Structure formats: C-alpha cells, structure tokens
Amino acid sequence: ETxxxxxxxxxxxxxxxxxxxxxxxxxxxxxxxxxxxxAKKPLELMFVYSLEExxxxxxxxxxxxxxxxxxxxxxxxxxxxQPEDSALYLCASSQERISYEQYFGPGTRLTVT
Amino acid sequence: xxxxxxxxxxxxxxxxxxxxxxxTYDTSESDYYLFWYKQPPSRQMILVIRQExxxxxxxxxxxxxxxxxxxxxxFSLKISDSQLGDAAMYFCAYRSTxxxxxxxxxxxxxxxxxxxx
Numbered sequence: 001e002t003x004x005x006x007x008x009x010x011x012x013x014x015x016x017x018x019x020x021x022x023x024x025x026x027x028x029x030x031x032x033x034x035x036x037x038x039a040k041k042p043l044e045l046m047f048v049y050s051l052e053e054x055x056x057x058x059x060x061x062x063x064x065x066x067x068x069x070x071x072x073x074x075x076x077x078x079x080x081x082q083p084e085d086s087a088l089y090l091c092a093s094s095q096e097r098i099s100y101e102q103y104f105g106p107g108t109r110l111t112v113t
Numbered sequence: 114x115x116x117x118x119x120x121x122x123x124x125x126x127x128x129x130x131x132x133x134x135x136x137t138y139d140t141s142e143s144d145y146y147l148f149w150y151k152q153p154p155s156r157q158m159i160l161v162i163r164q165e166x167x168x169x170x171x172x173x174x175x176x177x178x179x180x181x182x183x184x185x186x187x188f189s190l191k192i193s194d195s196q197l198g199d200a201a202m203y204f205c206a207y208r209s210t211x212x213x214x215x216x217x218x219x220x221x222x223x224x225x226x227x228x229x230x
Contacts, residue, residue: 042223043204
C-alpha cells in the first residue's frame with residue numbers, strides 16, 4: 001500500500017533534539033490526521049487538518065507542532081520530547097463527503113532516549 | 114463522547130474455521146459510520162470493512178462480514194475460512210458526525226487474532 005507514505009520509518013532521538021516526521025498522501029484526499037499509538041492504549045487522535053486548515057488539536061503538548069503546507073503533505077515537528085512520547089506515530093488521510101474512510105501510512109516508530 | 118469497547122483482548126482460530134470479534138459502542142447520535150481495521154505485524158493499518166448506520170443490511174467484503182445491531186450498539190466482525198494472513202490486531206472504530214470537514218475516529222483497544230494450523 002503506497003497511498004500514504006511516512007518517513008522516517010524509525011527514529012531515535014534524545015530529549016534535547018529537534019526532528020520532524022513527514023507524511024505524504026497520493027490519494028487526492030482533502031483531510032489528514034496524526035495519531036499516536038502506544039502499547040495497550042487505543043489510538044489517540046492528535047491533530048486533524050482539513051483543506052490545510054487545522055480543525056482539531058486534541059490537547060496535545062506544545063512539544064508536538066504540526067504543519068500542513070498543502071493537501072498532500074503533513075509534518076509533525078518534535079522538540080524536547082519526553083521518554084513517554086516514545087510510540088508509533090501514524091498518519092492518515094480521508095476524502096470527506098465522499099467515502100470517509102481513513103487510509104493509514106506505515107507509521108514512524110519513535111524512541112526518545 | 115463516544116466510546117468503543119472491544120472486550121476480547123485476544124482470540125484464536127484454526128485455519129479454515131470461522132471466528133467472530135465483538136465490538137460495542139456508546140453514542141447518542143443516530144447517523145454515523147463504523148469500521149473494522151486490521152493491523153498486521155508490519156504495523157500498516159488496513160481498512161477491512163465499513164458500515165453506515167442508516168443501512169440495515171450488514172456489510173460484506175469477501176470472507177469478512179459484520180453483524181450490525183444498531184439498537185444494541187453492537188458491531189461484530191466475522192471472518193470465515195480463516196487464513197494465516199488474517200493474524201493481526203483488529204480495531205473497531207466509530208466515526209462521529211463531525212461538525213467540520215474532517216472525520217473523527219474513536220478506536221477500541223483492539224483484539225489480537227491468532228490463526229493456528
């Protein structure tokens with residue numbers, strides 16, 4: 001499945017580093033999402049963008065900063081993370097008012113040391 | 114707020130047999146969507162099947178079918194003729210009727226399905 005791609009696939013960073021996760025969708029969708037998946041917890045919706053405008057921020061700490069420069073690209077900028085931020089970060093996209101299904105990328109496995 | 118409950122953390126099925134994964138949800142909405150997603154060890158979340166709440170007919174996709182009971186707020190997934198490739202985490206998800214122009218999915222905690230020979 002190459003409809004939604006994410007880079008990097010794995011990332012190890014220290015608590016003082018700054019890094020960015022990238023997501024790109026090739027499906028012509030108009031909404032994009034960031035999720036956090038931690039062990040033994042339901043997927044947590046972090047951010048939602050529709051038509052490049054952020055429509056939801058689910059009480060996410062400010063050390064996570066999203067950016068959506070266009071409808072195909074979504075970034076998650078990370079800085080001064082904590083070890084509890086280690087998780088799988090999933091990007092998804094959907095075509096609203098047509099089908100509503102969300103299509104997911106393969107995820108970025110983030111480890112904060 | 115909507116909640117989704119998957120009460121079976123793990124299930125096991127023999128190859129070629131049938132297994133049913135359960136999901137219940139809580140909502141005050143009358144119009145919504147429900148989904149089952151599969152997440153194999155590769156971690157890619159894959160859509161298995163969707164159901165619109167206004168449709169009485171249960172959705173079917175090849176070996177996958179659902180039993181949607183709107184009054185009971187139940188949405189179970191039946192996998193027939195199970196195959197080794199069906200081994201994965203299965204997540205039930207509810208799509209809220211969103212006021213904006215994007216979806217909001219609420220996921221259950223997942224059911225890990227093992228397929229044995």
